[in-house]
Each structure stands twice: as C-alpha cells, then as structure tokens.
Amino acid sequence: xxxxxxxxxxxPLMAGSISLLFWRLRLAQRLIAVGGTGALLLTSLWLLVSVxxxxxxxxxxxxxxxxxxxxxxxxxxxxxxxxxxxxxxxAVAVYxxxxxxxxxxxxxxxxxxxxxxxxxxxxxxxGDIFNLYVWFxxxxxxxxxxxxxxxxxxxxxGAIKYVTLNLLSSVIFLSAVGxxxxxxxxxxxxxxxxxxxxxxxxxLIDVLAVMFMVAFGIKAxxxxxxxxxxxxxxxxxxxxxxxxxxxxTKVGVYALFRVFTLIFHxxxxxxxxxxxxxxGLTMLSxxxxxAAQFEFRRILSxxxxxxxxxxxxxxxxxxxxxxxGGVFYIMHHIIVKTNLFLVSGVVNRLCGSYDxxxxxxxxxTHPWLSILFLVPALSLAGMPPLSGFFAKFIVIxxxxxxxxxxxxxxxxxxxxxxxxxxxxxxxxxxxxxxPEPDERESEEEESSIAPIRQREMWQLYAPIVGLALCTxxxxxxxxxxxELAAASADQLLDPSRYxxxxxxxxxxRSP
Amino acid sequence: xxxxxxxxxxxxxxTAIYMMLRRxxxxxxxxxxxxxxxxxxxxxxxxxxTRGAPPLxxxxxxxxxxxxxxxxxxxxxxxxxxxxxGVLSFAVVLIRRAYEIVKADDLDKMKDTDT
Numbered sequence: 001x002x003x004x005x006x007x008x009x010x011x012p013l014m015a016g017s018i019s020l021l022f023w024r025l026r027l028a029q030r031l032i033a034v035g036g037t038g039a040l041l042l043t044s045l046w047l048l049v050s051v052x053x054x055x056x057x058x059x060x061x062x063x064x065x066x067x068x069x070x071x072x073x074x075x076x077x078x079x080x081x082x083x084x085x086x087x088x089x090x091a092v093a094v095y096x097x098x099x100x101x102x103x104x105x106x107x108x109x110x111x112x113x114x115x116x117x118x119x120x121x122x123x124x125x126x127g128d129i130f131n132l133y134v135w136f137x138x139x140x141x142x143x144x145x146x147x148x149x150x151x152x153x154x155x156x157x158g159a160i161k162y163v164t165l166n167l168l169s170s171v172i173f174l175s176a177v178g179x180x181x182x183x184x185x186x187x188x189x190x191x192x193x194x195x196x197x198x199x200x201x202x203x204l205i206d207v208l209a210v211m212f213m214v215a216f217g218i219k220a221x222x223x224x225x226x227x228x229x230x231x232x233x234x235x236x237x238x239x240x241x242x243x244x245x246x247x248x249t250k251v252g253v254y255a256l257f258r259v260f261t262l263i264f265h266x267x268x269x270x271x272x273x274x275x276x277x278x279x280g281l282t283m284l285s286x287x288x289x290x291a292a293q294f295e296f297r298r299i300l301s302x303x304x305x306x307x308x309x310x311x312x313x314x315x316x317x318x319x320x321x322x323x324x325g326g327v328f329y330i331m332h333h334i335i336v337k338t339n340l341f342l343v344s345g346v347v348n349r350l351c352g353s354y355d356x357x358x359x360x361x362x363x364x365t366h367p368w369l370s371i372l373f374l375v376p377a378l379s380l381a382g383m384p385p386l387s388g389f390f391a392k393f394i395v396i397x398x399x400x401x402x403x404x405x406x407x408x409x410x411x412x413x414x415x416x417x418x419x420x421x422x423x424x425x426x427x428x429x430x431x432x433x434x435p436e437p438d439e440r441e442s443e444e445e446e447s448s449i450a451p452i453r454q455r456e457m458w459q460l461y462a463p464i465v466g467l468a469l470c471t472x473x474x475x476x477x478x479x480x481x482x483e484l485a486a487a488s489a490d491q492l493l494d495p496s497r498y499x500x501x502x503x504x505x506x507x508x509r510s511p
Numbered sequence: 512x513x514x515x516x517x518x519x520x521x522x523x524x525x526t527a528i529y530m531m532l533r534r535x536x537x538x539x540x541x542x543x544x545x546x547x548x549x550x551x552x553x554x555x556x557x558x559x560x561t562r563g564a565p566p567l568x569x570x571x572x573x574x575x576x577x578x579x580x581x582x583x584x585x586x587x588x589x590x591x592x593x594x595x596x597g598v599l600s601f602a603v604v605l606i607r608r609a610y611e612i613v614k615a616d617d618l619d620k621m622k623d624t625d626t
Contacts, residue, residue, distance in 0.1 A: 178558065
C-alpha cells in the first residue's frame with residue numbers, strides 16, 4: 001500500500017468538499033485553499049521522491065488485479081507533472097487571496113479550484129484510458145465554471161467557444177476509446193499496449209492514433225485546433241487565467257506523450273511525422289498571432305500555443321534526447337507561463353488595464369516588478385542562463401541530430417520572435433512614458449484601482465518571487481533537472497517497464 | 512444488426528456536426544447532445560452486440576455458460592451518459608446566460624474576443 005499515489009487526487013477532493021461546508025465563511029475557505037494546495041505540493045514531492053527511489057509505483061483500486069480494475073500508475077513523468085501541479089496550485093492559491101473578488105469567492109471560486117486540481121492530478125496518475133476521460137471531464141466541468149465566474153460579456157463569448165471545442169474533443173476521445181475497446185477488449189493502458197502489438201490491422205490502428213491525436217491536440221491547443229485558447233484565456237479573473245495557462249493545455253500534452261509513447265509507437269513514420277509538422281505550424285502560428293496583439297494576456301495566450309509546439313516537437317522527433325527536451329520544456333514552461341500571467345495581474349492591479357497602449361512607465365515606479373517580469377519573459381524567449389535556454393537548447397539539438405532541419409529552423413526563428421514579443425511588452429508596459437490619460441477614463445480608473453495593502457503585497461508578490469526563483473533554480477542548476485528529465489524519458493521510451501509494473505502488480509495483498 | 516447501427520451512428524454524427532456548424536447557439540447545443548449520443552452508441556456497437564445472452568451466471572455454476580454479452584461497454588455508456596448529462600446541462604445554462612448578456616443567439620455576433 002503506497003498512499004502517496006492516491007493522495008494527490010484525494011487531498012484536493014477533500015479540500016474542495018470541506019470548503020463547500022464553509023460556503024459562507026470566507027476566512028475558512030481561504031485557509032483551506034492555502035492549506036490544501038500546500039498539502040498537495042508536499043505529497044506530490046513525497047510521490048516524486050518515492051518514485052525516483054523505487055521505480056514506477058502502481059496502486060490497484062479496490063485491489064482488483066490489473067486489467068480488470070482501475071490502476072493508478074505513477075511513473076517519473078507522471079510524478080513530475082503532479083509536482084508541477086502542486087507548485088502551480090499553491091502559487092495560484094496564495095495569489096488569488098489578493099486578486100479574487102468577494103463576489104467570485106461567494107460563488108465557489110475555491111471549491112472549483114480544488115476540483116480542477118483534483119482533475120488534473122487524476123489525469124496525470126491514472127493508468128486506465130476510460131478513467132483518463134473521466135478525469136478530463138472533472139477538470140473540464142470545473143474549468144467551465146471558473147471561466148465564467150463574474151459573467152461578463154467577453155467571458156460568455158469566450159466560454160461558448162471554449163466549452164464547444166472542449167466537448168467536441170471529449171466526444172472524439174470517447175469515440176476513440178470505444179473503438180479501441182472494440183479492437184483489444186481492455187481499457188487498462190498497459191494492457192492495451194501489450195495487446196495492440198499483437199493486432200495486425202495497422203490501418204485501423206493508424207486511424208485510432210489520429211483520432212487520439214485530434215482529441216488531445218484540441219486540449220493541448222496544437223495547430224490547427226487552437227482557436228478556442230486565445231479566444232477565452234484572457235477573459236476570466238487573472239488567477240484563473242494563470243491556473244489554466246499553467247496546467248490545462250499541459251494535460252493535453254501529457255496525454256499525447258503518454259499515448260504516443262506507450263500505445264501508438266508502432267508506426268512513428270506516419271503518426272510522428274504528422275505530429276512533427278503539427279508542432280512546427282503550432283510554434284509559428286502561435287508566435288505570429290502574438291505579434292499582432294496589444295493586450296497583455298492575449299499575447300501571453302498566443303505564446304502558450306507557440307510553446308506547446310516545442311513540447312510536441314520533442315515528442316514528434318521521438319529520439320531519447322528529444323523526449324528529454326520535451327519533458328524539460330514542460331517543466332520550464334508551466335512555471336514560467338503561470339508566472340507571466342501573475343505579473344500581468346499585478347500590472348492590471350496597479351494600472352487598471354491589460355491594454356499595452358494604455359500602460360507605461362512602470363519601470364520608474366516599480367523597478368522590482370519589472371525585474372520580476374524580465375526573469376520569466378527572458379526565460380520564455382530562451383535567454384541563458386534561465387530555464388528556457390536549456391529547454392530550447394535540448395529540443396533544438398535533438399532536432400539537428402535527427403536531421404529535421406526544417407522544423408529546427410522554425411524553432412530557432414520562433415525563439416527570436418518570442419524575444420520580440422517579450423521586448424514589446426517590456427517596452428510598452430515598463431519602459432515607455434505613460435500615455436496621457438483621457439479625462440473621463442482616468443476618473444473611472446481612479447475609482448477602480450484600490451491601493452494595495454501591506455498584507456496583499458505579500459500575497460501578490462510572494463508567488464511571483466517563488467516561481468521566478470524556480471526558474472532561476474532550473475536555469476542555474478540544470479544538471480539534476482536534466483537527469484530527472486532523462487530518467488523519465490528513459491521510462492517513456494521503454495514501455496515494457498510501465499507494462500511490467502502494472503501487470504505484475506496483480507493480487508499484491510496490502511497489509 | 513451492426514450494419515443498421517453503423518448507419519444510425521453515421522447519420523447521428525453527420526447531423527450533429529451540421530447542427531454545430533450553424534450560427535444559432537441553441538442549434539449548437541442540440542448538436543452537442545446528438546454528438547454525445549452518437550459516441551455512446553458507437554461504444555456500444557463497436558464492443559460487439561450479443562443477442563439474448565445477458566452476462567449472468569446460472570445458479571450452481573462458477574462462470575457464465577457459452578457466449579454472453581460484455582457488460583463493460585454498458586457500464587462505460589452509463590458513465591458517459593451521466594457525464595454528458597451534467598456537462599450539457601451546464602452548456603444549456605451557459606447559452607441562456609450568454610443570450611441574456613450578449614442579447615443575441617447568433618455566433619457571428621460573438622466575435623469581441625476573436626480579434
């Protein structure tokens with residue numbers, strides 16, 4: 001019995017239900033939010049330590065032997081993702097203490113946040129493909145409700161697109177699961193991988209692989225399926241944006257990594273070729289979309305899309321180094337991207353706008369905030385010695401070694417354009433002389449900007465500083481992180497270890 | 512039975528996609544409903560249909576006699592129906608609120624967040 005495998009799912013579920021009990025007690029909900037996500041972070045670290053010591057951990061639900069019950073499986077990749085969930089959950093929980101309005105809290109912001117985290121952790125830990133669908137839905141329902149908290153016009157418009165496309169992707173996923181079950185007669189991912197290698201209808205397998213690719217591609221916001229993301233991510237309260245930006249698309253990327261290393265690795269010349277070009281076009285279309293934008297959070301949203309391309313590129317090249325690069329990129333990206341959204345929230349808090357044209361001069365008034373913006377921004381663009389440099393370096397080196405020069409060139413070009421975008425934000429928000437405000441508008445804005453109190457200062461800045469330190473840590477101390485990514489890539493590329501761990505765990509009686 | 516089901520499922524998917532491509536948000540939700548039902552039927556059919564053999568174990572025996580229906584796809588469909596019900600009721604509430612706030616049921620008038 002290894003409780004740490006199930007705890008990252010159970011803790012947010014419990015925290016969410018308990019904070020429902022305190023529906024009217026604002027203070028209790030806030031305490032549970034910080035305590036619950038803190039506990040999630042600690043157990044996820046525990047899980048990572050035990051997985052790196054003892055190898056892949058498996059827990060059979062209800063002690064049913066492997067292909068019949070639901071298995072929870074924590075391999076290194078899954079455990080790393082759970083740790084990132086814990087870090088982001090904790091940072092966003094602290095941050096939302098200061099940024100979430102009373103009205104949003106009264107409509108269940110904190111319980112929904114816990115439910116979202118439970119869905120995300122469940123998706124990372126499950127070893128059963130239908131269960132993966134269920135966790136996706138848990139996560140989606142929570143994200144739907146979080147997205148429309150506040151019911152503003154833009155939120156409604158964004159939410160309709162978000163809900164429709166995500167439901168469409170769920171249905172495609174479900175159809176693919178149904179067809180897969182019809183073919184192999186099992187839902188356990190390890191068992192599917194085992195049996196699929198004995199099926200010789202390669203045409204049907206390729207069709208299924210593409211169905212999964214489309215379903216997870218929509219969730220991961222890959223080209224050409226990303227349109228819902230920039231239409232919706234800039235509309236909700238900023239803490240929600242940050243949480244979504246860090247975690248949700250990465251669940252799609254995780255599912256792609258899992259399915260295309262464990263189950264569909266028979267004909268990489270077909271499936272991974274599609275992924276390769278998809279990755280290149282994702283990078284390019286995301287970064288070009290960002291170049292045309294002048295809204296802080298929309299620029300960042302388009303950059304999520306372009307960064308997803310790098311992760312999928314790692315998977316598509318399908319060499320050991322490329323997978324290491326993909327895993328490293330995910331680790332770096334989740335932390336950096338959430339941090340950028342948190343900074344955008346502070347800027348909005350200080351100046352009352354996300355529009356780059358209305359902002360300016362923050363370097364003069366808030367130099368420290370500007371430095372805190374530069375750390376994740378330059379890391380996103382891939383400047384050494386920050387985390388993004390090593391992530392990009394590994395992926396691009398893998399691309400050159402694999403001889404995929406076209407896509408590697410795109411990756412380099414996109415790095416440059418990312419730098420351009422970040423410098424644009426820097427120049428517009430922090431450097432230029434602030435524009436003369438309109439008489440009428442400034443009066444409205446004056447009233448909406450409340451001065452930041454001392455306690456709120458901590459709640460706003462502590463998560464940003466913490467995540468910036470994580471970025472620096474990954475950048476300056478790259479070797480252990482690289483080794484961790486290498487070990488998890490090792491496990492991903494050798495599916496037999498995953499299969500053995502799940503299938504040999506049969507009937508192990510726990511005391 | 513399977514060819515008939517295949518045709519039914521195909522028509523359901525086609526109708527659903529057609530409805531989703533229309534501009535009215537009400538038709539969009541109807542499309543989503545049909546789509547989830549089509550997926551449920553697909554799971555049910557692709558797992559193989561067995562007539563007149565419920566998965567029951569006769570008294571005294573320790574395993575079912577002969578070929579029986581697979582109970583697992585039914586459990587999957589049941590789960591999927593419940594999830595789809597919850598999500599779609601959310602979608603219905605969402606389009607109602609959107610209609611109240613945007614004052615239009617036309618998707619072409621909801622382009623503020625696209626530029």
